[in-house]
Amino acid sequence: MELWSAGSLESSAISSDDESYDTISTDVLIVGAGGAGLRAAIEAFDKGAKVLIACKSLLGKAHTVMAEGGIAASLGNVDPSDNWKVHFSDTIVEGQFLSNWKMVEIFAKEAPERVLELEYYGALFDRTKDGKIMQRPFGAHSYRRLCYIGDRTGLELIRTLQDQVIKRGIDYIDEVVVTSIFKDPATGRVAGAMAILLRSGKLLLIKCKAIILATGGCGKVYAVTSNSWESTGDGISLAYRAGAELMDMEMVQFHPTGMIFPAGVRGMLVTEAVRGEGGILTNVKGERFMEKYDPKRKELSARDVVARSIYTEIMEGRGTPNGGVYLDIRHRGAEYIKKRLPSMYAQFLEFAGIDITKQKMEVAPTVHYHMGGVRVDPETTETTLKGLFAAGEVACGLHGANRLGGNSLSDLLVFGRRAGLYAAEHARSATIGSISEEDIEKEISRILAPFKVTNGSNPFELKERVAETMWKYVGIVRNEQDLRKGLEEIGRIRLEAKHVQARGPRAYNQSWEACLSLWNMLIDCEAIIRSAIVRKESRGAHTRSDYPKKDNANWLVNIVIKQKDGQMIHELVPVPKIPPDMEKLINTDEILVWQQQEKREQLLVRK
Amino acid sequence: MSLRKEERREVVLRIFRGTGSDRSKDRYETFTVPYQKDMVVLNAIHYIQSHLDSSLSARWNCKAGRCGSCSAEINGVPRLMCKTLVDRYDGEITVEPMKAFPLIRDLVTDVSDNYRVAKMIPPFTPSVATDHVWRMYQEDVEKSQEFRKCIECFLCQDVCHVIREHKAEYIGPRFVVKAASLDMHPLDALNRSAFMKDNAGLGYCNITKCCQEICPEHITITDNAIIPEKERVVDRHYDPLVWLYRKITYRSVKQNAKQ
Numbered sequence: 001m002e003l004w005s006a007g008s009l010e011s012s013a014i015s016s017d018d019e020s021y022d023t024i025s026t027d028v029l030i031v032g033a034g035g036a037g038l039r040a041a042i043e044a045f046d047k048g049a050k051v052l053i054a055c056k057s058l059l060g061k062a063h064t065v066m067a068e069g070g071i072a073a074s075l076g077n078v079d080p081s082d083n084w085k086v087h088f089s090d091t092i093v094e095g096q097f098l099s100n101w102k103m104v105e106i107f108a109k110e111a112p113e114r115v116l117e118l119e120y121y122g123a124l125f126d127r128t129k130d131g132k133i134m135q136r137p138f139g140a141h142s143y144r145r146l147c148y149i150g151d152r153t154g155l156e157l158i159r160t161l162q163d164q165v166i167k168r169g170i171d172y173i174d175e176v177v178v179t180s181i182f183k184d185p186a187t188g189r190v191a192g193a194m195a196i197l198l199r200s201g202k203l204l205l206i207k208c209k210a211i212i213l214a215t216g217g218c219g220k221v222y223a224v225t226s227n228s229w230e231s232t233g234d235g236i237s238l239a240y241r242a243g244a245e246l247m248d249m250e251m252v253q254f255h256p257t258g259m260i261f262p263a264g265v266r267g268m269l270v271t272e273a274v275r276g277e278g279g280i281l282t283n284v285k286g287e288r289f290m291e292k293y294d295p296k297r298k299e300l301s302a303r304d305v306v307a308r309s310i311y312t313e314i315m316e317g318r319g320t321p322n323g324g325v326y327l328d329i330r331h332r333g334a335e336y337i338k339k340r341l342p343s344m345y346a347q348f349l350e351f352a353g354i355d356i357t358k359q360k361m362e363v364a365p366t367v368h369y370h371m372g373g374v375r376v377d378p379e380t381t382e383t384t385l386k387g388l389f390a391a392g393e394v395a396c397g398l399h400g401a402n403r404l405g406g407n408s409l410s411d412l413l414v415f416g417r418r419a420g421l422y423a424a425e426h427a428r429s430a431t432i433g434s435i436s437e438e439d440i441e442k443e444i445s446r447i448l449a450p451f452k453v454t455n456g457s458n459p460f461e462l463k464e465r466v467a468e469t470m471w472k473y474v475g476i477v478r479n480e481q482d483l484r485k486g487l488e489e490i491g492r493i494r495l496e497a498k499h500v501q502a503r504g505p506r507a508y509n510q511s512w513e514a515c516l517s518l519w520n521m522l523i524d525c526e527a528i529i530r531s532a533i534v535r536k537e538s539r540g541a542h543t544r545s546d547y548p549k550k551d552n553a554n555w556l557v558n559i560v561i562k563q564k565d566g567q568m569i570h571e572l573v574p575v576p577k578i579p580p581d582m583e584k585l586i587n588t589d590e591i592l593v594w595q596q597q598e599k600r601e602q603l604l605v606r607k
Numbered sequence: 608m609s610l611r612k613e614e615r616r617e618v619v620l621r622i623f624r625g626t627g628s629d630r631s632k633d634r635y636e637t638f639t640v641p642y643q644k645d646m647v648v649l650n651a652i653h654y655i656q657s658h659l660d661s662s663l664s665a666r667w668n669c670k671a672g673r674c675g676s677c678s679a680e681i682n683g684v685p686r687l688m689c690k691t692l693v694d695r696y697d698g699e700i701t702v703e704p705m706k707a708f709p710l711i712r713d714l715v716t717d718v719s720d721n722y723r724v725a726k727m728i729p730p731f732t733p734s735v736a737t738d739h740v741w742r743m744y745q746e747d748v749e750k751s752q753e754f755r756k757c758i759e760c761f762l763c764q765d766v767c768h769v770i771r772e773h774k775a776e777y778i779g780p781r782f783v784v785k786a787a788s789l790d791m792h793p794l795d796a797l798n799r800s801a802f803m804k805d806n807a808g809l810g811y812c813n814i815t816k817c818c819q820e821i822c823p824e825h826i827t828i829t830d831n832a833i834i835p836e837k838e839r840v841v842d843r844h845y846d847p848l849v850w851l852y853r854k855i856t857y858r859s860v861k862q863n864a865k866q
Contacts, residue, residue, distance in 0.1 A: 013628040058666075059722060060759055061674040119741060122731035124748045124755065124792060131742030149752065155673070156755055166722075167730040199711055228669040262645030268671050343673075346825075350672065350690055352645070460657040504662030505626060508712040511661040 014201055014506050016451040019444050021194075021203035026052040026171070027427035028420070029193060029208040031178045031235065034062035035154070035412030036392030036419070037214030038161035039114075043420025044212075045170050049427045052206065053165070053172035054195055056215075056230050060162045063216050063228045064412065067154025068271035068343065070136060070146030071118075071413075072406030073111035077132040082143035084108040085585045091407060092578070092586055094140045094302045095371075095400020096540040097556060098248065101578040103378035103397045107407075107414050114413035115147050123160040125149055138276045138405040140302040146406040151271050151343045157409060175199050177513055178234070180443045181211060181242040181388065184433025190242075190387030191433030194443045198513065201506025203444065209430040210387045210423040213239060213374060214416065217393040218524045220463070220517075222367035223471035226258055226269035235394035237520035239374040240527070244385040246561040247396045247573075248372035249524075250531035250542045253403055254476045256306035258366025260324040265351050267366040270327065270344065272405040274361075275299040277340050279329040281310070282360075283318035289325070304402045304541045307365040311476050314364065324364035329356060365476055369408065371399040371541065372531070375560060380422040381415050384562075387426060391419035401540020450515040456501030459514035465493055466521055474529055479546045487529045494522050526568055531559045534570055615642045618651055618693045622663070623703040627710040627717070635701075636660075642693070648702060649677055649688040652714075664713040672823065675760030678705055679714050685762040687823050705765040718761050724778050727806065731789050734796035747793040754788035754832060756824040757781065763818035763828060769811045777808035780818035780828050787832035790839070800843040803836055812837070 028044045030037045033055035045051045055062065076082040087108040092099055119125060119133065125147050126134040135144045149156045165172065175198040184191040192207040218233025219225040240246055257270040275281075281299050283289050293309040294301035301309075310325050319325060329337055334357035338345050341356075348354040348361060373396035374383050381389045392412045399407065450456070473486030497519060502512035537551040538544050557572045578586070617639050625633035640654040652665045668676040670689050677688040680703045682696060693700060708716035735741065763780035764770055770779045778786075786799050786807065803809045812833055819829040826832070 013626060057668050057674070058676060058718065058759075061668050061676050063669070065758070066669055066671065066673050116740065120733065120737040122733075122789070122792065122795075124743075124751055127743055127745040127748060131744050132740060134745075149755070152673075152756065155758070159755065163730060166726055169726075199715075199717065226671075228671075228674065229667060263643055264646045264650040265671065347672070351647075458657065458661045460653075460661055464657060501661075503660075504664070505712070507626060507628065508664045508666075508715045509662070510656070510664055514661075 016506055017448065018506070019203075019448065021205050021444070023205045023207065024052070025207040025432060026050050027208060028052070028210045028212060028423045029054060029206050030212045030214060031193070031238070032056075032062065032214035032216060032392070032394075033059055033172065033174070034064035034214060034216055034392060035157055035161065035409060036416035037062070037212070038158065038165055039413050039416030040212045040214060040391055040420035040423070041170050042161065042164050042168065043417045044424040045168055047421060047424035049424035051170050052208070053170065054176045054178055054206070055172065055174050056177055056234070057174065059172060059174045060158055062158060063231055064154045064158045064409075066226070066228060066269065067157070067409055068151040068269065069138060069273040069276065070148030070153045070406045071115055071157065071409035072138070072141060072145050072404065073115040073147060073410050074108065074143070074145055075112050075115065075133060075135065075147065076143070077128055078135040079143035082145060084112070086142050086587075087111065087145065088582075089586045090140060090142050091398070091404060092400070094402050094404050096402060096550070097552075098251070098400035098539065098558065098575055100378045100397040100576055101582055102576065105582065106378065106418075107398055107411065110414045111410040114410060114417065118157065118160055118413065121160050121164050123149070123156050136273065136276050137300060139272055139300045139306065140297065140404050141406070146276070148273070151273050151341050153409065157412075173197070176204070177516060178238065179447050179516055181238050182435040182439055182443075183242060183385075185436050187433060188386065189430070189433055190385065191435045194440070194447070196447065196513075199508055201509060201512075205435070205440065207432050207435065209427040209432055210389060212419045212423050213388065213390040213394050214392050214419070215394045217370040218521065219367045219370070221466060221470050221521050221525050221528070222252075223464075223467040224258065224267040225367040226255060226267055227367065232517040232521050233370070233524035234517060234520045235390065236373060236527070237523040239383060239385070239388065239390065240523055240561070240563060242385055242388065243563060244383040244388055245375040246373065246527055247375040247558050248400070248531070249527040249561055250535050250559065251371035251401050251540060252367060252528065253303060253369040253371060253541050254307040254365040255368030256303055256310050256365055257327055257363040259352065260322050260362055260364045262352060268347070268351070269366065269368065270361060270363050271341070272303070274327060274329055274341060274344060277329065278332055279327050280331075281306075282326045282328060283313045284320050285318060287318075289313050289318070302402055303405065307476060308543060310363070310365055320362050322362050324362040326360040327363045328360045330358065330360070333357070369393065369403050371401065371403050372396050372528070379418070381419040382422060382426075387430065389419045389423045391415040401542060447516060450500055450502035450512055453499050453501040456499040457496050459500040459502075459511055459518045462493055462497055462500060463514060463518050463521065466490065466518070466525060469493070470525055470528070474525075474532060477543045477545050478532055479544060480533060483529055483533045487526070487533070490522060490525045490529065497522060527561045530568060530570060531561060534559050534572075618642050618646070619699045620648075620651055620655075621699050621701045622655075622714070624663075624713050625710060626712050630710070637699070646693055647689055648681055648691045648693060648700065651693060652688060652702070664711075664715050666715045673758060675758030675823075678760045678762050678765065679703065680705060680765070685765045685821050687760060687762070690823060705761070707765040707767070707771055708761075721759070721761055721764060721781065724782050725785070727778065728782060728785050728789070729797050729799055729802055731792060732796045734794050741794060743793045750831075751788050751791040753826060754784045754791070756826055757784055758824060760823060762821050762823065766817045766821050768815065768817065769813070773808070773811055777811040780833065782807070783809065783812070783836055784826060784828055784832045787836055790836070798843070800839045804840045804844055809833070809837055809840060
């Protein structure tokens, strides 16, 4: 079977209650084809494993395409003093000491190799004058560290990896929804997964030795988000339901700058590169308010700081009439803006009719990234379930309480590669486990249930309600009362969600997919809210108005969520202690060294 | 114009409905959705799914013009639904699936043939070793970078009359752009002109520039990719001087081999 055409158009349609399924086998099943999934596929394949990629959208459309600003790696092409140690320190410090230090060490050390490798694969980065990969400044990175291609770095990354996957002839099926992970009842190891081929509506059982989750984040649980339709946290739910542990679920990153109008694109990302290239934030009075909140780093402070500052300005009545603040890049001049920020220029012109070379942008925070996710081993990316691996946004442990811009793209490559490597290794020694008929039947009846409901609720409508609830009660500044209200409302929606209905035939039925992703989202939401209630302090992206201070004495812990007897429970696990030789590398004062250097250079020029 | 916008309270859409497995039931259905300032066609589709008919199928992903999933024909013109303001049109808006591809359901078409074509293109092959840091210069990478803006929405494939008529023979504008992006990589070793001539069917393109006009990423497909690729083919295969040179060198190689 040519897999790329699996699930394509066939002569006859299947009836909505058809419980039959096809079966295929592979060594490593990769769920998701964004940066992490594709990089994992390349590595696993090169290590000799039989690989199958299954992704929810068409190949090459994953959320990675929307990454704009760049990929962080301490190549030191622009600032020669940069090295992995400073990158390590920046990541630990801005993660508010919640990250797994080992994961950060691996990440900072391996990121440069992964970027160069991308260039060897055929990616074309912007260049320095001496022909090396160009690097730009970004929030809370001490040096100019983000390698980029204008403001469409993610697109180049995904296309390059996609080409490598095609070149190797790696099997993939796109527009397929993985609904559940099966375990071998005897060993408790991963044995396969159930999937729906969206285009035909047929069911597919995939037997395998290892699964890599590369499903991305869960931004769609919020009403205002920069995330695409896929980001419904399917991987988190798949892992949780299979018995793996989740961690740091309360840590949801609000990107400081999202578009606020037109209403149809509310939340669409305005890249941090705008600030990296010199963009200035002002309130309605014209004050450059970041001077007040972070006089040293101003607009290039960490994302949680900038997002909270904008939120405060708006809440205290200094926002624009549209409910945002201004972001101004006009002083850079039209030519510079069009060259360095071409997509931003086009985005504002086409969607809002605003020429950013002549007019100010209006922005407000938007949900952007989930630092929390599936708990993984820092070196192998294996989850707490044998044979299940996770990489990229779905995994957890690298970014702590706040992710730095540009660190996610290098995360995809570093840990995507490691996931592929160790999953292939696991597959070499493992055999394909057995899956019980009962488990399969149960799953099929679960996923076909929405076709049996009559007069049921509309899943699209319920998804909107989930997103509004989270935005209202579990937003950028939280408190116990609101969080409890949010939890209750999610509980009510869960009851209604038992009777969601899929309408129309099985082929390309989005209402059916919406039913399944709604159920996944409800699990994600419950885990986020429960963790947010538990963490009684403010740290990084998690801000509690009832506990406004950071509390290192009590809360240098990760909140772990798991299933016990069908109930969601939590556990507090101390953050792994950083060994003294690594601790020495951490410097909390030496922030934005390059800015000081640039000032010095400017002074020298003037003299 | 602005007065009319303020007065507008609703948008009427006439949407194609049908299933690929049974084309006898093809039909158009009309939906009326509330108007919102600066709304795009995709917003209207989402409103229909949430409030009027959840069985409507339409492929979409990023809703930000970045992924190229929501391609459709709007009042007969291939466009991205997420970037098409309803204010462009005065009356009823007709939304149909792309016609160059087989129908799956409603607005969703089977574009998998494009992925078959993608496999044909000779891949990036570096001309230098990967054991050292590569040097390339901004002015040299920029040519290729233009083509790398492509979001694979396949609107250019849809609008291309050559594809509609000679599907099997011509790879289409998207993949000429792809080949050009590799050919113009400063460190690519391959010459794809034989492939472009013999396998890609480049000769079929008669430069009507339809693709260039509808590209949502504003890639100058015809002028910067197709024409230079055609010129490469001509230079390599039809240039009399090159032809003569090859003949001579080929003969001398053969003679050398004999000796």
